[in-house]
Amino acid sequence: MVTIYDIARVAGVSAMTVSRVINDTGRISEATRKRVRQVMEELQYVPNSNARSLVLQKTNILSLLIADIANPFYTTLARGAEDAAKRLGYRLLFGNSDEDYGKEKDYVDMILSTRVDGVLFAPAGDGSAPHLRLLEQHRIPYVLLDRDVPGIQADRILGESRDGARRLVEHLIGLGHERIALVNGSEDVSTARERHAGYRDALKLNDLPYDETLVRHLDYSDGFNPSDLDPLLALSSPPTAIFAANNFLALGVIQSLRERGLAVPDDLSVVCFDDLGFASILSPFLTVAAQPAYQFGALGLERLVDRIENGDGSGPRTLILPAELIVRSSSRKRER
Amino acid sequence: MVTIYDIARVAGVSAMTVSRVINDTGRISEATRKRVRQVMEELQYVPNSNARSLVLQKTNILSLLIADIANPFYTTLARGAEDAAKRLGYRLLFGNSDEDYGKEKDYVDMILSTRVDGVLFAPAGDGSAPHLRLLEQHRIPYVLLDRDVPGIQADRILGESRDGARRLVEHLIGLGHERIALVNGSEDVSTARERHAGYRDALKLNDLPYDETLVRHLDYSDGFNPSDLDPLLALSSPPTAIFAANNFLALGVIQSLRERGLAVPDDLSVVCFDDLGFASILSPFLTVAAQPAYQFGALGLERLVDRIENGDGSGPRTLILPAELIVRSSSRKRER
DNA sequence: CTGTTAGCGCCTTCAG
DNA sequence: CTGAAGGCGCTAACAG
Numbered sequence: 049m050v051t052i053y054d055i056a057r058v059a060g061v062s063a064m065t066v067s068r069v070i071n072d073t074g075r076i077s078e079a080t081r082k083r084v085r086q087v088m089e090e091l092q093y094v095p096n097s098n099a100r101s102l103v104l105q106k107t108n109i110l111s112l113l114i115a116d117i118a119n120p121f122y123t124t125l126a127r128g129a130e131d132a133a134k135r136l137g138y139r140l141l142f143g144n145s146d147e148d149y150g151k152e153k154d155y156v157d158m159i160l161s162t163r164v165d166g167v168l169f170a171p172a173g174d175g176s177a178p179h180l181r182l183l184e185q186h187r188i189p190y191v192l193l194d195r196d197v198p199g200i201q202a203d204r205i206l207g208e209s210r211d212g213a214r215r216l217v218e219h220l221i222g223l224g225h226e227r228i229a230l231v232n233g234s235e236d237v238s239t240a241r242e243r244h245a246g247y248r249d250a251l252k253l254n255d256l257p258y259d260e261t262l263v264r265h266l267d268y269s270d271g272f273n274p275s276d277l278d279p280l281l282a283l284s285s286p287p288t289a290i291f292a293a294n295n296f297l298a299l300g301v302i303q304s305l306r307e308r309g310l311a312v313p314d315d316l317s318v319v320c321f322d323d324l325g326f327a328s329i330l331s332p333f334l335t336v337a338a339q340p341a342y343q344f345g346a347l348g349l350e351r352l353v354d355r356i357e358n359g360d361g362s363g364p365r366t367l368i369l370p371a372e373l374i375v376r377s378s379s380r381k382r383e384r
Numbered sequence: 385m386v387t388i389y390d391i392a393r394v395a396g397v398s399a400m401t402v403s404r405v406i407n408d409t410g411r412i413s414e415a416t417r418k419r420v421r422q423v424m425e426e427l428q429y430v431p432n433s434n435a436r437s438l439v440l441q442k443t444n445i446l447s448l449l450i451a452d453i454a455n456p457f458y459t460t461l462a463r464g465a466e467d468a469a470k471r472l473g474y475r476l477l478f479g480n481s482d483e484d485y486g487k488e489k490d491y492v493d494m495i496l497s498t499r500v501d502g503v504l505f506a507p508a509g510d511g512s513a514p515h516l517r518l519l520e521q522h523r524i525p526y527v528l529l530d531r532d533v534p535g536i537q538a539d540r541i542l543g544e545s546r547d548g549a550r551r552l553v554e555h556l557i558g559l560g561h562e563r564i565a566l567v568n569g570s571e572d573v574s575t576a577r578e579r580h581a582g583y584r585d586a587l588k589l590n591d592l593p594y595d596e597t598l599v600r601h602l603d604y605s606d607g608f609n610p611s612d613l614d615p616l617l618a619l620s621s622p623p624t625a626i627f628a629a630n631n632f633l634a635l636g637v638i639q640s641l642r643e644r645g646l647a648v649p650d651d652l653s654v655v656c657f658d659d660l661g662f663a664s665i666l667s668p669f670l671t672v673a674a675q676p677a678y679q680f681g682a683l684g685l686e687r688l689v690d691r692i693e694n695g696d697g698s699g700p701r702t703l704i705l706p707a708e709l710i711v712r713s714s715s716r717k718r719e720r
Numbered sequence: 721c722t723g724t725t726a727g728c729g730c731c732t733t734c735a736g
Numbered sequence: 737c738t739g740a741a742g743g744c745g746c747t748a749a750c751a752g
Contacts, residue, residue, distance in 0.1 A: 049440075051729055062739045067731060075737055092497040092521060098437045099729035103744050105385075107434065109477075120662060123459050130480050134487075139494055141445075142478035144466050151470075158475055160430040185428060222404065244616065326456060327663035329635050334666070356568075365599050387745055398723050403747060411721055435745035439728045 059087040070095060083213050086273070101163065109139045109350060111159045112168045112345075113152065114193075117144040119296060120325025121341045122170065125193065128345025129168055136353050138165070147269055149175045160186055166352045168345070170194050173236040177301045189360075191292035191352045193344055196238040203355060205348045205367045209239045209321070212337035212371030213246025213291070214253075216319045219373060220289045221254045224382035225317060228282050229262045229287035231297050240265075243293045243321060262287055272300025274307055281308065298334060299324075302378075317379040321371070328376075335379040337371040346370060386427045395423040406431060407706040426688055437499065446474045446688060447495045448504045448681075449488065450529075453480040455632060456661025458506065461529065464681025465504055472689050474501070481565045483605055487510045495632045496522055502688045504681070506530050525696075527688045529680055532574040539691060541684045541703045545575045545657070548673035548707030549582025549627070550589075555709060556625045556670065557590045560718035561653060565616050565623035567633050576601075579629045579657060608636025610643055617644065623631045624718050628656035634670060635660075638714075653715040655706070664712075671715040673707040680705060 052066040059066070061080055069084040076084075087093075101107040109369045112129050114122040126142070133140045141164060145152035152172050159167055167183060167190040169176075180200050183190050192204035220228050227281045230247045233240045244263070251258050266276050280287055292298035296381060298320035302312055312318045323338035347367060388402040395402070397416055404410045405420040412420075423429075437443040448465050450458040462478070469476045477500060481488035488508050492515045503519060503526040505512075516536050519526050528540035541640055556564050566583045568574045580599070587594050597619060602612050616623055630636035634656035638648055648654050659674035683703060 049729090052731095053729080063730080064732095064739060065737090068738085071731085073731095077737065080738085094493075094522065096438075096499060096729050098434045098443065098499055099744090100731080101744095102432075102438055102566045102729080102746090103731050105744080112478075117459055117463050118661070120454075123453055127453050127480065130478070134490070139498065142466070142476055144463065154470070157430075161433045162475065163432060163434055177693055186430065194419045235697075295662070299662060302666060324662050324666060325454070326631070326635060326660050327666045330638060330660060330663045331667040331669060385745090388747095399745090400723060400747080401721090404722085407747085409747095413721060416721085432745050435728090436747080437728095438745080439747050441728075448727095458750080 049096070050093050051096070052093075055084065055087045055091055055093050058091065059084045060251055068343070082199060105163075107163050107165055108137065109141050109162065109164045110166050110168065110349070111141045111143060111155075111162070111164045113143045113145055113155055113159075114170045115145050115147045115172055116296070120327075121194075121206045121295065121322045121339065124325065124341035125170070125345035128342035128347075130345070132346040132349035132353075138349075138353065145172050145235065147172050149173075149179075152176060152179055156182055159183070161190070164188065166190060166356050168281070168348050171197050173234065173272070174198055174238070175236065177181065185372055189352060189355045191348045191355070193348050194239065201364050203351050203365050205344050205351070205369060207239070207339045207344075208337075208371040209242035210246040212321060212339075212373070213243040213293070214249045215246075215249050215371075215373050216321070216335070216337050217291055218249035218254065219375065220291065220317060220379060221250060223258065223289075223317065223379060225289040226256055226382075227259075227262065227285060227287045227289070228256075229264070229290045230293065231264050231266065231277075231280075231290055231301055232264070232293040233297065234267055235265060239321075240293055247291060266297065268296065268300065272297065272304070274300070274304035277304045277308075281310075287316065289317040289319070289379065292318060295320055295322040295324050295336075298336075302334075312382040313378050317320050317382075332376050333378050335376045336374050338374050339371050340363055340369050385432070386429050387432070389430075391420065391423045391427055391429050393677070394427065395420045399632055419545075435618050441499075443499050443501055444474050445477050445498065445500045446502050446504065446685065447477045447479060447491075447498070447500045449479045449491055449495075450506045451481050451483045451508055457530075457631065457658045457675065460476055460661065460677035461506070461681035464678035464683075465685045466681070468682040468685035468689075472685070474685075474689065483508050483517075485509075488512060492518055494520070500524065502526060502692050504529055504684050504715050506689055507533050509570065510534055510574070511572065515612070525691045526682045527690060527691070528557050529684050530575065534574075537700050539687050539701050541680050541687070541705060541706055543675045543680075544673075544707040545578035546582040546585065548657060548675075548709070549579040549629070550585045551582075551707075551709050552657070552671070552673050553586035553627055554590065555711065556627065556653060556655060556715060557586060557592065559653065559715060561625040562592055563595075563598065563621060563623045563625070565600070565626045566629065567600050567602065567616075567626055568629040569601070569615070569633065570603055571601060576621055576629055583627060600644070602633065604632065604636065608633070608640070610636070610640035613637065613640045613644075617646075623652065625655070625715065627652040628654060631656055631658040631660050631672070638670075643687075648714050649716040651717075653718075655715050659710070668712050669714050671712045672710050675707050676705050683701075
């Protein structure tokens, strides 16, 4: 491996001078600068960022921890984070917690030992709190993405879950639906709670009763189980519409309905939170509350870098990004 | 930051002993081991992997460079790579070249200065050759994924592009189609050339003429341009079926046809290479040659780690992963 | 079983 | 404008 000493020797200067040329610090005569540059070129010198990080106590690496890399919401978010990181001169170390606290903990340990400069953290859920405290103890700045964690004070980029859910459900109500089911994930996650609340808001605003039997909380960590829908469909007065609280649940719902010979939207309307990437382009089908996923990543990363480079003058800041209601063909007027 | 010296002092031993406890090397008495462990716990010690990398000349970081993070093929591949990396004790540094040689070069520079132990490289195209040579000059092992690069000797995990394409086109021929268009990307990419060849194979095997006017090469680096299809549709004898050489092109083709009021498969059949992730679940529509994307990542990473840890005893090895023809509703019998 | 010495590649500090 | 010395946190090699 070629080091600054190699190029110093060849260029007939000291290593320090080479270092100065590399970092553009101190005053160097144009002649030696040029000579050093040339030798670096010839020897194909590449700085060793480990050595540099060790002395500077700064790695220029940020970590992005997401919950599901198969989900277009998170991949779009990752794209936004990655573009911003590149623009701001940071590299991105990437982790996928798979909605699993155990895996998440493993990544946090990696993050600590890598000495990354900061973390973009899309937490698995409320149980992520200890992991965040670990980061705090080690003075690693982080920004929470998409999901809030109770008891944690930190910068965060959140979506309009409650209001977006309310609008989706009011859209269904406007189509004449009165028996609307909510298929939700675990309420261990802030967005699930918020969307549940938005669902209730919509019912209340329209003088519809809240019926617990229409609400399902599913643990879909190892896939969606079609039979989870049975209690809803077996109701004496079954729903005419389903609000799936995220895109993954919507996929499960639609597949399950299909298996049971039920057509969307002919037999039931279905709407969901989050758009579906490629799927929505190929067949613009699902009515959704779409979130600006790219912005979650890009703005989150910018905030993080700001925090790292300019300190925490202002205390935790929260940014709420709007959700957009996109009406497509999976929802339609209720047959009377 | 707490270092091994801190814990050595508190535990009343030397730093070396602490190091031995951490790495489970050398013989240490159970008593001191226990004491050291406890102090590490109390002080919340986390090893500094930079310092360790510096002396060991090994980072335990691998880099994954993909061409498009929005594409389900690559995200599924990334998932496979990530799972395997975790299993084998490596971290993954992540990069997205966006099919752009300039961005790719930037990432290669980053990779060099990070001193990663190896690279999983899905090249943008033939023009990636200089970047690969750079890796070679710096003795960084890499495995090529999905795309081959002429003149490069390296381990690679490739798909069955030629034969998969042949089967897709023969499927169309079996449905009675004789005027079959190929919508391809730049032939600067090996998979594009292979799929083109497979297309010709199918025609020849079935005694159909190869008609250049039915073949389009599109540069879709800044999105798919609907008017690119016009030359095909304006033909005096237009195609009754289109083979899109990848999933992204298929999206463009289908959107463009839709804009022009043409229905799939009623007016034209469409088939493509690569599956579409969420989209195929939501609406099982496109007939595709699906590749085992997860395996590309997982097997590629395993090969890479094998190379890193066991040297290159055997010379470059190539693994060909099969493509599976999945017939869905976007292709149907030609109307006579 | 445990400690000492030296050095990984680079940069900060202080002298020239 | 340039150089010498020392240290970032850790471990290999050698002593004891």
